[in-house]
Amino acid sequence: MSLLSKLFGKAPDRAVEIESSGDHFNVPPGTTILERALAEGIAYPHDCTVGTCGSCRTRLISGKVEAITPFGYTLSREELEAGYILACQALPKSDLVLDVEIGSSADAQAVRQSATFFNASELTHDIRRVAIRVDKPINYRAGQYANVHWGDGSVHRSYSFADAPIAGGTTEPHFFIRHVPGGQFTDRLFGGSLPGEPLELDGPHGNFWLRDGKGPxxxxxxxxxxxxxxxxxxxxxxxxxxxxxxxxxxxxxxxxxxxxxxxxxxxxxxxxxxxxxxxxxxxxxxxxxxxxxxxxxxxxxxxxxxxxxxxxxxxxxxxxxxxxxxxxxxxxxxxxxxxxxxxxxxxx
Ligand SMILES: Cc1cc2nc3c(=O)[nH]c(=O)nc-3n(C[C@H](O)[C@H](O)[C@H](O)COP(=O)(O)OP(=O)(O)OC[C@H]3O[C@@H](n4cnc5c(N)ncnc54)[C@H](O)[C@@H]3O)c2cc1C
Ligand code: FES
Missing domain, CATH: 3.40.50.80 (Nucleotide-binding domain of ferredoxin-NADP reductase (FNR) module)
Structure with missing residues (x-):
């Protein structure tokens, strides 16, 4: 902490290092790790930014953070014990060293575009295979998901792509969607009110994909x-x-x-x-x-x-x-x- 900060009580910026990628940046007081990393142009994994999706899961190698909302809503006991945090909910309280898998520049950028419900077929009593149409082909890695927005666009729900990606992307991604009784989106889908309703699809998101390896x-x-x-x-x-x-x-x-x-x-x-x-x-x-x-x-x-x-x-x-x-x-x-x-x- 500088002498001025000590004298006038202003908290200092904190230095953050991402060990795996070698990225360095400073985080001002009151700013989350994720906010600052994104402002620095780092492809930090994230989606919801409110601590519910787990995409920004990061291992804290050293240093201290304050959680805006408890990490335990989303992370398991084992993850908490191993020092995992959620970067979107973490305010640095000291300099930090982090371990997180930063996205590659070859990854498709998320695009938000208008979409329409195309069709749905029954897979089980409560799961449907749903096709949604978009104009621009969407590219994704196998395992990723997209967000579907409806109404005034302020709320969305996430659905994982259900097919292997194809070269050049697809304008008709398919999803498996389960009915959650009382759920805002799935009550609409299973109640039949989705056809004709303007939607938006944004994606791809997420860091769930098959890692390299030789093991089973x-x-x-x-x-x-x-x-x-x-x-x-x-x-x-x-x-x-x-x-x-x-x-x-x-x-x-x-x-x-x-x-x-x-x-x-x-x-x-x-x-x-x-x-x-x-x-x-x-x-x-x-x-x-x-x-x-x-x-x-x-x-x-x-x-x-x-x-x-x-x-x-x-x-x-x-x-x-x-x-x-x-x-x-x-x-x-x-x-x-x-x-x-x-x-x-x-x-x-
Ligand atoms: C990364 C990711 C990928 C996903 N992929 C898929 C997928 O491929 N397929 C799939 O089917 N789902 C998937 N989901 C879940 C999906 O995004 C939705 O959460 C799910 O479909 C429910 O949406 P809904 O709008 O119908 O229900 P919601 O409106 O979210 O409601 C869910 C339930 O919570 C209850 N509820 C609402 N508010 C409260 C409250 N304040 N307190 C207590 N209970 C409340 C509702 O009554 C309902 O029973 C995924 C989620 C994530 C995060
Ligand atoms: S971005 Fe979703 S939990 Fe942090």
Whole structure:
């Protein structure tokens, strides 16, 4: 702290270093790490900016921060204990050294454009495959998501792309959308009021994609969380990624299982071993495993062998249980990637 700051009580700027990328910047008092990084033109991962999506998850290597809203709404106990913070909610209280994966300049920039609902088909009693049309082709990495805005455009909901990306992008992205009773957007979709309504789509967003590696892959999905995993696995199969994989899917009963054809196509194109383990939590059926999907993490990892990376998408409690099971089994947090499908009830 400078002598002037000490004398007049003005808090000093804090120096921030991102160890992995070598970026340096100063953060003035009252400014979050994310705000300052973006102002410096750094491709810091982010989306919601209000502490609910987890995109800006960052490991604090050294230094102190103050949280505007508690990180624990979004981060798991294991992440908090390992020093993870949310950059959009963190005010530096000392100089900081951070570890975060900064985006590459080759990544597609998010574009917001007008969109229309095109069609929807039933996948299960409460999940639909929905096509939305846009004018400009949208490019994304397998696993990413887009935000759909409606009404006056001030609110949005996030939906993960459900297909492998295609060269040149698509003007008709597909999403798997689950009905959340009482939900603002999905009540509209399932109530049939979306056709004809002007929408906007902005994306791509998110840092959920398949990392490089040679080790096996364990994928865990619940409900509509299968969408980004199908996209990721279809893309990996197209690219002839040669890594053993187990896809675990959790549903309450048999009626929650879907996308069997897409999973069978991935399995037949996969160049290493590929297993699909559906798990039912509320029905006993000799065809399927029963219990919670995350109960089968130890067994799957034993089958896959060491050096696995974990990929998960779905409801927040499933992700938290998955992080717990994967870390208990010895997988480090940097090898665990997920999108938590948070909704308006999460922070509340
Ligand atoms: C990165 C990301 C990717 C996602 N991808 C997908 C996807 O591919 N497919 C998918 O189906 N979903 C996905 N989601 C979830 C999706 O964005 C929506 O949150 C979900 O569809 C619900 O939206 P809604 O407007 O229908 O419900 P909301 O309006 O968000 O309401 C959800 C529930 O919360 C209740 N609620 C509202 N306000 C409060 C409050 N103050 N207190 C308590 N309860 C309240 C509502 O009654 C309702 O039951 C994703 C989310 C994220 C963050
Ligand atoms: S950008 Fe920080 S939690 Fe969403």
């Amino acid at each position: 892959i364990i994928c865990i999905a619940g409900g509509s969380g299968l969408a980004p995993l199908i996209s990721l696995l279809q893309d990996a199969a197209n690219r002839r990624v040669r890594r053993d994989c187990i896809l675990l899917f959790g549903g309450r009963g048999e009626r929650d299982l879907y996308a069997a054809d897409a999973i069978a196509a991935i399995r037949s194109a996969w160049t290493a071993s590929f297993d699909y383990w559906p798990v039912l939590s509320e029905e006993t059926n000799p065809q399927y495993r029963s219990g919670f999907v995350t109960d089968y993490v130890p067994q799957a990892l034993e089958r896959l062998g060491p050096g696995a990376q974990g990929y998960m998408c779905g409801p927040p409690p499933m992700i938290d249980a998955g992080i717990h099971a994967l870390t208990e089994a010895g997988i480090g947090l940097p090898d665990i990637h997920y999108d938590k499908f948070t909704d308006a009830s999460t922070g509340a």
